[in-house]
Amino acid sequence: MLGLKKVVMIIKAKIRSLKKKKAYNKVEKSESMRMEIRSRKAKKLIEETLKVADSPKSKTLF
Template identity: 55%
Template sequence: MFSARSETQMAIQIENLVESIKSKVRSLKRSKKPYIKMDKSASVKVEIRSRKARKLIDKTLKVADRPGKRSIS
């Protein structure tokens, strides 16, 4: 298949490739800028509240449809 010399050359090429990938990854990690976390807008807060309210209403209606059980939990 391959001679010992060509295997050595391939090993060196692979090693060089791995090192270049490592250095690129390191440089990407360094240049990464931290993002600024934004607060939720008023409309998003209203949307979250309305979803929670809708879930509670659905849960309450489901319990009301079964008169034998009385707990909502």
Template identity: 55%
Template sequence: MAMAIQLESLVQSIKSKVRKLKKSKKPYVKMDKSSSVRVEIRSKKARKLIDKTLQAADKPGKTSLT
């Protein structure tokens, strides 16, 4: 009986700690992309487009790039 009471009090304390953590959560602040990140994204997109173009050039029967 004493074990059950101890277990119940432990569960209640854990629940209350979890509730406090959920309430104290700070709002997410979205950061703008830096210029270097923008350049990197652009270069990745360009690289993908170049790869697609090269693959299309290797298959002369198909002209679609999509």
């Protein structure tokens, strides 16, 4: 009975260690990283807007 108890404890410990390995450290974003992300989003938005504006099917209000 003592051997079975020890095996169960070892298995539980291994399962716990596997769960801990899945967790990851979230990287804090620096101000320069935030600015780069905003810049990329702005560029993408401008490109999409220009694509719609340049398409012959687009309707304008003016």
